[in-house]
Amino acid sequence: MRDEEVKTPYTEGPMHSTSPVIDPGLTFASVTDKISSIVLKRKTSLAWFFGFAISFALFQLMLLAMTNLVFVGIGLWGVNVPVAWGIDILNFVWWIGIGHAGTLISAILLLLRQRWRTSINRFAEAMTLFAVAQAGMYPIFHLGRPWLMYWLFPYPNTMGIWPQFRSPLMWDVFAVSTYATVSAMFWFVGLIPDFATLRDRARSKPFQMLYGMLAMGWRGSARHWHRYEMAYLLLAGLATPLVLSVHTIVSFDFAVGIIPGWHATVFPPYFVAGAIYAGFAMVLLLTIPLRKFYGLEGFITMRHMHNMAKVMLATGLIVGYGYIMEAFFGWYSGNKYERFMIWNRMHGPYHLYYWALILCNIITPQFLWFKKIRANLLALWIISFIVSIGMWLERFVIVVTSLHRDYLPSSWGMYQPTQWDWSMFIGTIGFFFTLLFLFIRFLPMISIFEMRTILPEAEVEE
Amino acid sequence: MDSDGRKLEQPIAAGHDPLPGHRRHAPPLYGVMAEFESPTDLVAAARQVYHLGYRRINGYSPYPIEELSEAIGFTHTSLPLIVFIGGVLGMLGGFFMQYWIEVIDYPINVGGKPYNSWPAFIPITFETTVLSAAFAAVLGMLILNKLPQPYHPVFNVPNFAFATRDRFFLAIEANDPKFDHANVIELLKSLGAMEVNDVEV
Numbered sequence: 001m002r003d004e005e006v007k008t009p010y011t012e013g014p015m016h017s018t019s020p021v022i023d024p025g026l027t028f029a030s031v032t033d034k035i036s037s038i039v040l041k042r043k044t045s046l047a048w049f050f051g052f053a054i055s056f057a058l059f060q061l062m063l064l065a066m067t068n069l070v071f072v073g074i075g076l077w078g079v080n081v082p083v084a085w086g087i088d089i090l091n092f093v094w095w096i097g098i099g100h101a102g103t104l105i106s107a108i109l110l111l112l113r114q115r116w117r118t119s120i121n122r123f124a125e126a127m128t129l130f131a132v133a134q135a136g137m138y139p140i141f142h143l144g145r146p147w148l149m150y151w152l153f154p155y156p157n158t159m160g161i162w163p164q165f166r167s168p169l170m171w172d173v174f175a176v177s178t179y180a181t182v183s184a185m186f187w188f189v190g191l192i193p194d195f196a197t198l199r200d201r202a203r204s205k206p207f208q209m210l211y212g213m214l215a216m217g218w219r220g221s222a223r224h225w226h227r228y229e230m231a232y233l234l235l236a237g238l239a240t241p242l243v244l245s246v247h248t249i250v251s252f253d254f255a256v257g258i259i260p261g262w263h264a265t266v267f268p269p270y271f272v273a274g275a276i277y278a279g280f281a282m283v284l285l286l287t288i289p290l291r292k293f294y295g296l297e298g299f300i301t302m303r304h305m306h307n308m309a310k311v312m313l314a315t316g317l318i319v320g321y322g323y324i325m326e327a328f329f330g331w332y333s334g335n336k337y338e339r340f341m342i343w344n345r346m347h348g349p350y351h352l353y354y355w356a357l358i359l360c361n362i363i364t365p366q367f368l369w370f371k372k373i374r375a376n377l378l379a380l381w382i383i384s385f386i387v388s389i390g391m392w393l394e395r396f397v398i399v400v401t402s403l404h405r406d407y408l409p410s411s412w413g414m415y416q417p418t419q420w421d422w423s424m425f426i427g428t429i430g431f432f433f434t435l436l437f438l439f440i441r442f443l444p445m446i447s448i449f450e451m452r453t454i455l456p457e458a459e460v461e462e
Numbered sequence: 463m464d465s466d467g468r469k470l471e472q473p474i475a476a477g478h479d480p481l482p483g484h485r486r487h488a489p490p491l492y493g494v495m496a497e498f499e500s501p502t503d504l505v506a507a508a509r510q511v512y513h514l515g516y517r518r519i520n521g522y523s524p525y526p527i528e529e530l531s532e533a534i535g536f537t538h539t540s541l542p543l544i545v546f547i548g549g550v551l552g553m554l555g556g557f558f559m560q561y562w563i564e565v566i567d568y569p570i571n572v573g574g575k576p577y578n579s580w581p582a583f584i585p586i587t588f589e590t591t592v593l594s595a596a597f598a599a600v601l602g603m604l605i606l607n608k609l610p611q612p613y614h615p616v617f618n619v620p621n622f623a624f625a626t627r628d629r630f631f632l633a634i635e636a637n638d639p640k641f642d643h644a645n646v647i648e649l650l651k652s653l654g655a656m657e658v659n660d661v662e663v
Contacts, residue, residue, distance in 0.1 A: 222520055
């Protein structure tokens with residue numbers, strides 16, 4: 001098994017599509033030069049400045065929305081009793097879900113020895129980190145008094161009080177902050193050898209110093225590599241259960257509550273699958289234009305597109321199963337509130353959201369069964385876009401339709417996001433892309449040293 | 463201790479000037495570095511050098527080569543143990559922090575549940591376990607590797623910048639008990655090195 005893998009490192013069995021994982025003509029030198037030149041030599045294109053400018057402008061909208069929120073208060077948002085969690089908690093769940101694909105690609109696929117992950121893991125990890133950064137801001141600003149957010153952490157204080165650890169909201173604080181920290185460390189550790197590559201390739205003194213400091217004196221010593229590989233493997237082993245725990249705990253925010261439609265045991269697996277589904281959609285959404293623009297077709301091949309589309313299809317089916325089970329539980333529970341909740345989702349004032357969700361998340365991915373559609377990048381991009389919207393709608397349906405009509409009809413109400421809710425959402429998209437544009441300009445978006453390992457010449461012949 | 467955590471003996475044996483007559487005070491020598499074109503050449507050379515009894519040797523490559531660390535006799539690292547200890551400490555610390563707060567220091571009756579409602583403490587215990595183990599993995603790796611280390615003699619080798627591109631290097635260090643300058647250069651050349659250089663400290 002192992003020998004076979006060594007002899008044919010970049011071909012695949014009959015079960016897979018025929019594209020290779022990496023362009024067979026590449027060498028150590030060409031891989032190194034090609035990826036590092038994007039950062040070091042290539043002239044920054046007008047399109048980059050254009051994209052960056054738009055993202056940065058939207059990022060300013062986020063800062064404006066946040067500043068206004070801090071000055072005026074949470075009343076700026078559309079949240080109120082009975083819908084105290086509006087699109088801001090929804091956006092938190094949406095962003096953090098997007099992040100999960102990055103960890104899945106970098107950690108879980110590493111443990112499963114999926115070599116195709118190598119050319120997309122750096123980019124997907126960056127996406128994770130930036131998405132988690134957006135996610136983290138929502139609950140903090142939702143607190144109403146965000147400047148007191150440090151009260152969430154257990155620290156000895158003069159008030160003599162402690163956080164309540166039996167609450168899923170506290171679990172969330174620990175899960176998200178751990179996830180952000182571990183993702184950042186995993187990403188940075190992966191970058192160290194590539195910083196050394198950039199240090200040795202950079203022509204200008206400031207960049208030599210910048211990358212030199214970040215590389216921390218990395219010199220590719222065999223002893224260092226040995227410990228490095230061990231650390232990387234252990235981090236992957238730690239990140240794997242971590243990523244599953246994060247969305248499980250996010251789902252506990254809902255499932256531990258007794259709101260109809262939230263109090264369901266299917267929530268953790270269904271949330272995790274949904275997170276991976278949304279995350280792969282986002283990876284495809286970003287890599288399809290990026291590989292074309294930077295001419296990375298030799299690194300991110302059609303094999304990657306096929307595989308990511310298949311993961312999307314599989315997780316989409318799990319999510320579809322989750323929706324069916326929600327409806328089934330509603331009916332089978334015999335509980336009139338649960339039954340009403342399902343009926344209200346399908347026929348109530350927000351029924352358009354529900355049916356749009358079914359269209360986006362269950363019907364659309366079925367096209368991915370066809371090889372022709374998986375091979376058509378435009379179709380794949382459009383499907384990914386629709387799935388991203390669908391996953392946003394899913395969280396809208398879960399958060400809003402369950403809250404707006406629960407047990408007591410006298411407390412029913414409607415929810416309407418305000419312009420400030422939308423400003424915050426659009427603003428975080430801007431911030432996300434701002435970070436992403438800076439990343440592709442200043443850091444190698446493909447892991448150079450890992451690409452070297454999958455080249456045919458990397459094998460030691462006995 | 464040198465950069466890789468091995469004990470140093472005398473840097474260079476007294477009266478054994480590696481570069482006699484070149485300068486009045488020959489610069490102290492870190493070792494001799496050979497450059498190879500392929501990972502196969504490097505691993506073969508490393509095996510041969512190790513076989514001949516040299517122990518203070520090190521390979522440098524642009525990507526991790528499992529066979530190389532085996533060839534230079536470096537197969538054990540205590541990193542897994544460090545990570546395990548980090549994880550256990552994180553687990554105990556996380557659980558007993560919650561226990562101490564919720565049971566001893568600040569007990570609050572929530573829905574008649576016991577103060578020590580341990581299942582509710584598990585999610586945070588899990589997160590602190592992972593967090594602490596991950597810190598142990600990253601910091602442990604950096605500390606064992608003696609990083610950050612801004613200066614190292616091997617960077618003086620002219621072509622060493624290609625160690626992060628497509629070249630492979632093997633160093634025999636001057637503190638090796640068997641180190642003899644002329645012999646080592648001869649040996650490395652005979653092993654197919656493209657170039658052999660002295661590494662000044």
